[in-house]
Amino acid sequence: MAKFQGFEFWRKTLKEARYAVAPMVDQSELAWRLLSRRHGAQLCYTPMLHAQVFVRDANYRRENLYNEVCEEDRPLITQFCANDPEVFLQAALLAQDYCDAIDLNLGCPQMIAKRGHYGVFLQDEWELLEKMVSLANERLSVPITCKIRVFKEIEKTVRYAQMLEKAGCQLLTVHGRTKDQKGAMTGIASWEHIKAVRQAVNIPVFANGNIQHLGDVERCIQETGVQGVMSAEGNLHNPALFEGRSPPVWEMAEEYLEVVKRYPPCTLSYVRAHLFKLWHHTLQIHQDLREELAKVKTLEGLADVSKQLRLRCQVQTGNGTRGLSSHQGSEVKKKKTVCQKRALEDCDGTADTLSKNKQKKRSRNPNKNFCPDQKPKYIKCEQCGNPKGNKCVFNLCRGCCKKKAYKEVADCPSHGLRFKTKAEKRKAEEKEQVEKEQVEKEQVEKEQVEKEQVAISTTEMERRSSTPQPLHDSRRELQEQSKHQPLL
Numbered sequence: 001m002a003k004f005q006g007f008e009f010w011r012k013t014l015k016e017a018r019y020a021v022a023p024m025v026d027q028s029e030l031a032w033r034l035l036s037r038r039h040g041a042q043l044c045y046t047p048m049l050h051a052q053v054f055v056r057d058a059n060y061r062r063e064n065l066y067n068e069v070c071e072e073d074r075p076l077i078t079q080f081c082a083n084d085p086e087v088f089l090q091a092a093l094l095a096q097d098y099c100d101a102i103d104l105n106l107g108c109p110q111m112i113a114k115r116g117h118y119g120v121f122l123q124d125e126w127e128l129l130e131k132m133v134s135l136a137n138e139r140l141s142v143p144i145t146c147k148i149r150v151f152k153e154i155e156k157t158v159r160y161a162q163m164l165e166k167a168g169c170q171l172l173t174v175h176g177r178t179k180d181q182k183g184a185m186t187g188i189a190s191w192e193h194i195k196a197v198r199q200a201v202n203i204p205v206f207a208n209g210n211i212q213h214l215g216d217v218e219r220c221i222q223e224t225g226v227q228g229v230m231s232a233e234g235n236l237h238n239p240a241l242f243e244g245r246s247p248p249v250w251e252m253a254e255e256y257l258e259v260v261k262r263y264p265p266c267t268l269s270y271v272r273a274h275l276f277k278l279w280h281h282t283l284q285i286h287q288d289l290r291e292e293l294a295k296v297k298t299l300e301g302l303a304d305v306s307k308q309l310r311l312r313c314q315v316q317t318g319n320g321t322r323g324l325s326s327h328q329g330s331e332v333k334k335k336k337t338v339c340q341k342r343a344l345e346d347c348d349g350t351a352d353t354l355s356k357n358k359q360k361k362r363s364r365n366p367n368k369n370f371c372p373d374q375k376p377k378y379i380k381c382e383q384c385g386n387p388k389g390n391k392c393v394f395n396l397c398r399g400c401c402k403k404k405a406y407k408e409v410a411d412c413p414s415h416g417l418r419f420k421t422k423a424e425k426r427k428a429e430e431k432e433q434v435e436k437e438q439v440e441k442e443q444v445e446k447e448q449v450e451k452e453q454v455a456i457s458t459t460e461m462e463r464r465s466s467t468p469q470p471l472h473d474s475r476r477e478l479q480e481q482s483k484h485q486p487l488l
Contacts, residue, residue, distance in 0.1 A: 017043035022232035040242030051082035051091035079103040137168025214244035250310035
């Protein structure tokens with residue numbers, strides 16, 4: 001049967017899903033997806049999976065997808081990060097029977113994505129992306145989708161989206177932030193970019209960015225005209241976001257822990273991270289339980305800390321303090337003024353303006369400079385744009401240097417690459433081995449010749465001893481005997 005495409009895929013396979021839980025590394029696992037579906041989510045994505053690891057490691061496949069097959073967890077889209085068309089295709093073929101579509105991550109802006117050269121750091125390589133998407137669209141039995149970030153220019157973003165649509169993308173999720181909008185520079189997502197993309201393509205579009213309440217969802221759909229809205233941070237703080245509720249945080253925490261127990265195994269670090277998000281505002285007040293939550297090593301221990309937090313919140317509620325829901329915790333935060341956001345760090349790097357992490361670094365190295373304006377400017381790699389090695393013989397980053405050194409059989413001491421040295425050493429060892437084998441061969445031949453000569457000598461002596469003596473020799477012997485006989 002031919003696979004569904006575009007709006008037909010959205011209507012029949014995704015059942016016109018409007019509310020989607022974003023693919024989040026180590027945070028959109030099965031238990032969290034099921035919890036979100038209970039509270040209004042209509043579509044979920046797996047965490048971002050690494051295509052190359054997924055292909056080569058059977059344990060990785062089993063732990064991240066195969067053992068999470070659940071009838072309640074549909075529709076489901078599996079997301080991969082990749083930068084090689086063949087590897088991406090192989091991973092997708094291994095995953096297609098366990099989900100409803102395959103998504104290519106073109107939006108991750110983190111440093112790990114920069115080092116691995118995937119996610120948003122592929123957004124300028126249109127030829128490569130076109131090949132990846134088109135190959136997957138031709139060979140897979142399920143649709144291919146993409147999640148992207150925008151360029152600063154709306155026109156370029158529109159052309160980018162149209163290129164992916166032409167290559168075979170059947171659903172496009174647009175995160176309305178640029179590659180540089182992350183961390184302290186996150187800022188507000190541009191719904192204007194998303195609206196322009198929606199008007200320019202003929203496939204379903206999902207919007208991502210600025211979604212913290214159900215009101216944001218409805219307003220986004222109305223302003224941009226998209227088919228659905230995706231939430232990440234808002235969902236982590238309040239899994240009931242798509243229900244339009246802000247239940248007491250302990251309700252969500254206890255329900256999540258109950259789902260985790262019903263659908264094991266679940267990595268403990270995932271559970272801990274979710275509890276930190278759910279209890280975020282409360283933990284700013286109860287610092288002792290924050291430290292305990294970070295230390296406990298069992299699921300029971302995590303549940304016990306969550307229970308203590310619930311009891312403390314209920315005591316505060318009884319004393320007239322509002323119950324702490326996922327969003328209502330901000331009210332307590334304002335009253336207690338325990339965790340006010342610190343000011344932006346100044347160039348002088350005083351202790352009051354530095355984060356705790358940087359204060360620790362300052363204590364270890366008092367001369368360390370934290371001012372962005374005074375940090376050294378790194379020279380870019382000539383091929384990929386990453387910082388190049390300071391003493392690299394090719395003026396490249398380590399990844400590009402390794403490829404070039406391998407291809408040209410060269411050395412780069414700066415990056416610890418010794419391809420030429422190893423090749424020469426291997427050649428010398430091979431030459432030494434050949435010479436050794438030649439000497440051994442000559443020795444064997446010499447011994448063989450000596451054995452043959454000895455055998456010939458032995459044979460000759462045996463032949464002579466067995467041959468009768470000549471007649472004249474017998475007469476000479478008789479004459480000699482007669483000389484010594486006495487006269488009669």
